[in-house]
Structure formats: C-alpha cells, structure tokens
Amino acid sequence: MGRHRSGGYRSRTSEGQRDPALERYLDATHIIEKEISFRALHPSISRWFFVRRTLRARAAYRYLYGYLSEIVQRRQTRGGGDGQSNDVLDMLIAASGPECADPLSRKDIVEEMMSLVLGGTDAMAYTVTQALLLLGDRPEIQRDARCLIENGDGSGEK
Known part of the structure; x- marks a missing residue:
C-alpha cells in the first residue's frame, strides 16, 4: 500500500494475515501526516492548486474521525471510564461522566483522541x-x- 510501512509489517495480525482495517487506518494517518508536512513547507495558496491532494486529506480525516468515533461509542456503551481500565480513552470517558462539573462531549473525546493519534505521527x-x-x-x-x-x-x- 503506502511507502510509510516497510513491507506492511505493521498491518499484519499475530497470525501473519493482513488486517485491512488496520491498513486503512494507517493509510489515513499517513495521508494526514503528509498533508500537514506539505502545508508546513508550502504557502497556503498551494492547497488551491493541489485540490486532489486536499480532498484526499479531508477524506482521510473524515475516515479517521468516524473510526475513532465508533471506538468511543463502543467503549462508552460497554461502560468505559468505570475505573477498570487506565488507558487514555477511559480517562477521557470518565471525564465525561455526570459527576464532572464540565463533562466532555463525545465530540470532545473524539477530537482529543485525534490529537493524540495525529500528534504521534x-x-x-x-x-x-x-x-x-x-x-x-x-x-x-x-x-x-x-x-x-x-x-x-x-x-x-x-
């Protein structure tokens, strides 16, 4: 797929099978990473000349946002944020509980996860x-x- 992976090793399951969902996720993060870098090195007007590239980055962003939104929804449905897990997502879900003075919305949680995912690229x-x-x-x-x-x-x- 993309040049960002050496032989696709990161997109394989423990049995050595290709994981299409993981490949699509990695491709989306790669497209967004390239667009961030492109915009940092080129004047802002250049995105008007590279419409196809901009549309591809927007589609990747929408995919990644939807993917993370589904994960947040599943975790909230199963009772995430109940203190049983201590990953970042559960901490964010816990901060959205009714006992919080200023609870986070699902959109807030997804955007925080987007920042973490894309910040790590x-x-x-x-x-x-x-x-x-x-x-x-x-x-x-x-x-x-x-x-x-x-x-x-x-x-x-x-």
Missing part, C-alpha cells in the same frame, strides 16, 4: 527533515539562512 519531524534536505540541495539558500542566523538581519554582511 511525527509530522513535524518529517517536515524538518524535508526542509533540511531542501537546504542541502540549495547551497545559496543555505548560505542566506546561515547569514540570517549569524547576523540576525539577513543582509549577508558581517
């Missing part, structure tokens, strides 16, 4: 790596950046 590390690769390919920009850092004014004169 190293989109910024990818962005910085791409920026450094671009600097390595363009010595004149590298020189200008070095002058800007050393002088603080970007004039290139010491």
Whole structure:
C-alpha cells in the first residue's frame, strides 16, 4: 500500500494475515501526516492548486474521525471510564461522566483522541527533515539562512 510501512509489517495480525482495517487506518494517518508536512513547507495558496491532494486529506480525516468515533461509542456503551481500565480513552470517558462539573462531549473525546493519534505521527519531524534536505540541495539558500542566523538581519554582511 503506502511507502510509510516497510513491507506492511505493521498491518499484519499475530497470525501473519493482513488486517485491512488496520491498513486503512494507517493509510489515513499517513495521508494526514503528509498533508500537514506539505502545508508546513508550502504557502497556503498551494492547497488551491493541489485540490486532489486536499480532498484526499479531508477524506482521510473524515475516515479517521468516524473510526475513532465508533471506538468511543463502543467503549462508552460497554461502560468505559468505570475505573477498570487506565488507558487514555477511559480517562477521557470518565471525564465525561455526570459527576464532572464540565463533562466532555463525545465530540470532545473524539477530537482529543485525534490529537493524540495525529500528534504521534511525527509530522513535524518529517517536515524538518524535508526542509533540511531542501537546504542541502540549495547551497545559496543555505548560505542566506546561515547569514540570517549569524547576523540576525539577513543582509549577508558581517
């Protein structure tokens, strides 16, 4: 599927079978990660020129949001947040209980889970790596950046 997985090893079950749901989930996070990095390296106007890419990222986001929403709903239905488990999702569900002064809505919980999932994809590390690769390919920009850092004014004169 995507280049983000080495031979698909992360999308296999313990029996070595491919897990299509996990593959789709990983693909969605990968698409969103690439879009975050793309937008960080390109001006905001570029998303208007790359409509297909933007639509693909939106579809991936909607898929991931729906997937996590289903998980939250199942966990709430089975009584998550009852103190029996101590994972992050159960803690968020516990914070949505009636005894809380300002309980979290299901939407709040899903958005928090989205932040955790997408925050763990190293989109910024990818962005910085791409920026450094671009600097390595363009010595004149590298020189200008070095002058800007050393002088603080970007004039290139010491």
